[in-house]
Amino acid sequence: MPALASHRKPRSRTAKPSHAVGFTTAALAGVTLLSTQSATAAPAEPKPSIEEVQKKVDDLYRQAGSATQEYNKAKEATAEKRQEVDQLLDQAAKRTEKLNESRRALGNYAAAQYRTGSVTPTAALMFADSPQAYFDQTQLMDRMTDQQRTAVAEYETERAAAAKQRAEATKRLESLTDSQEALRTSKQTVQTKLAEARTLLSKLTAEEKARLAAIERKREEEARRKAEAKAEAEAEARARAEAERQREERETAPDTGTTDPGTGTGTGTDDGTYAAKADKVLAFARDQIGKPYVWGATGPSSYDCSGLTAAAWKAAGVDLPRTTWDQVKVGTRVATADLLPGDLVFFYDDISHVGIYIGDGKMIHAPKPGANVREESIFYMPIYGSVRPA
Template sequence: MASHRRIRSRSTKPSPAVGFTTAALAGVTLLSGQSASAAPGEPSPSIEEVQKKVDDLYRQAGSATQEYNKAKEAATEQRREVDTLLDQAATRADRLNESRRALGTFAAAQYRTGAVAPTAALMFAESPQAYFDQTRLMDRMTDQQQQAVADYEAQRAEAAEQRAEAGERLEELSASQEALRTSKQNVQAKLAEARSLLSRLTAEEKARLEAIEREKAEEARRKAEEKARAEAERAEAERQAAQKAEAACAPETARETAQPPAQDADPGSGTADGGHAAKADKVIDFARAQIGKPYVWGATGPSSYDCSGLTQAAWKAAGVDLPRTTWDQVEVGTRVATQDLLPGDLVFFYDDISHVGIYIGEGMMIHAPKPGANVREESVYSMPIHGSVRPA
C-alpha cells in the first residue's frame, strides 16, 4: 500500500488558494460598471451576510452550470440522432422512388398487353407456341409486379415510420435546447446578482471581506496540513509493517530457494492500487498542466474549463472516460472516505454536488473554482465535502 503514496515535501510558499468571494473582487470594476447603494430606509447587510450570499450565489451558479452541461450533452446527442434519422430517411426516399419506378414499368407493360383478350391474342399470334411463351412471360411479370407492389408498400411504411421517429427526436431536441437556454439564463442571473452585491461594497468593506476570506483560507490550509501529517504517519506505519513482514518471511524464503519456485495463484493480485497509482499520475500531471487557465462555465478545454470539464479531461488523459456532469461523475467508480483519499480521487462538494476537484495528496486538490478564478491548487477543506470516488 505504501508504494503508491508519494509523500511530497511541503512548500513554504504561501498557497495561492483564496475563497470563493475574494477572486471576484479583483474583477468587480470589469464585470459591473455600476456602483449602487442600498435603497433608502433599507438596512445594509453585514459583511458576513454579503459573503454568505455571494458564496451561495456562486454555488447556485455551479449547480445551474451542471444543468447547462446536462442539457448541452442531451442536445448534442439528440442532434446526432436527428441527423442520422434524416440521412436514413433520404436513403429510404431513394428506395421508395425506385419501387415507384418499378411499379410504373409494370403498369405500362400491363397496359400495353392487357387490352388484348386471350382468345384474340391466340388468334393473332404467329403460332400457338408463341402465344403460350408470351403467356408464361406475362405470368412471371405478374409475380414480379406483385413483389414490386409489396416492396413499395414496405418502403412506404418504413419511410412513414422514420418520419414519425425523426419528428419525435426533433421535439426532444427542441425541449433540450429550451432547457439549455433556461440553464444559461440561470447561470448568468446568479453571476450578475453576485457581481451586483460585490459592486455595492465600499473599499473598507472589501478589505474586511478579504480579511474574512484569508481567515477561511488559513483554516482550510491548517486542516490540509493535519491531513498531510496523518497520511505521512500512515505511510510510515505501513512501511514499517511491510519491513517486519519481510523480515519474518526471510528464514522461510531461504529454505525455499532450494525448491522450484511455486507458481503464483493470482498473477494480478496486489496490482489494483498500483494500477490506480499509474493512472493517477497521468491525471495529476494533466491537471497540473492546466493550472492558471481560466474557469469558464460549460467549458471542457483545452484553453478553459469548468469544474467537471477539468476532471473529465484529466481522467481522459489516463484513458478513463467520465460522464460530463458532477451528478453523473459521483456515481462512477468506488466510494472512498475522506480519510482514505488517494491522489487522483475525485472530491465532490456541497449537498447539491455542484462542484468537484482532483485530490493530489496532503489534503490538497486541483480544481477549476468558479467564474473569475483560474485552475489552481487548494485545500479540500475550503468547501463542505459531500463525498469522494475513485474512478479506477
C-alpha cells in the first residue's frame, strides 16, 4: 500500500484572498509612507524663549529707529530737492520769456529785411541752430548794425542759458525721483519692522506676557540703580565744587574785601550761557512729556526721538540737524561722567536713538512706537556717546 500512495497526485492548494491580510498590508504600507514622510519633513522650529522674544522685539524697534532716521534724512533731502526744482523751473520760465523777447527782436529785423527785399539770409538766420554760427559763416555780421548784432548776441546768450537750465532741471528732477524712492523704501522698512514686532508680541500667551513684563521691570530696575549711582556721584561733585569755591572766597576775601557768596559759578566751569540755554531746552522738553512717539514726527502734538531734541534746542535758539546721525556731529563731545543738563545722549552702535540729559542719570526722550515722551534712566539702553550742542 505504501507504493500505491507514492503515485497519488498531490492535492493542489490554492490560497483564497484574505481580507485581514490585505488590510494589514495596506496598513503597513501606510505606516511605511508616513515614516518616510516624517523622515524627510523638516523638524518644527522650537518656540523661542521669552528672553529671545524680548531681544528680538528690542532689536526690531532699534532697526525701526534706524530706518526712521533714514526716512527723516530722505524726507529732508526730498524737500530740499523739490525746492531746488521749483526754483529752477521758475528761473527757466523767466529765461524762456527773455528768449522769446530776443526771438521777437530778431523777428522784427527779419520783417524789416523782408520789406527791403533781403529775406533769404534772415530766414536762414531764423531757422539756423546757431544764429552766431550762421553769421560767422556767411560774414553777414559785417553788414549788420550794432543794434542787430546786440539782438543776435542776446538771443544766443538766452538760448544757451535756457538750454543749460533745462539740463540742470532735468538732473535735479532725477535726483528728486531718487530721493522720493529712498523715502518710500525707508517708510516701508519702518512699517515692516514695527509689524514684525507687533506680530511677535501678539503670539504670546497671557503667562508669557507676564514673564516678559517681569523681565522688563528687572531691566528698568537695573537702569534705575545705575542712574541713582550717577546722581550720587554728581551730588558729590557739586559738593566738592561748592566747598572749593567757598575755600577760594575765604582765601581771597582779605585781599579783595569781598565776601559775596554768589560770585562763583557753582560748577567750576564757565557754563553760565550754556546753563541758560539748557534751562529753556529742559522747560520745553518737560512740556512735551506725555505726548506720543510717532516716527517721522517733529511736533507739536507728537515726536520721534530726534524730532524732540531738535524742537527742544530750537526753543533755546539753536538749530540742530534733523537726524541723530547729524546731531551727534554738532557741538562738543563729552564723557558720560561729565554730562550736564541739556546735553544730548546717543544710544546703540548705529546711533539710532537720542535723549536730552536732565541730570541725576536721567533723560527726557521719545522712546518708541506705543510709548509717550517720558523721563527715563540713560542706562536703559547702551550709550554710544554724548554731545554738548552749544
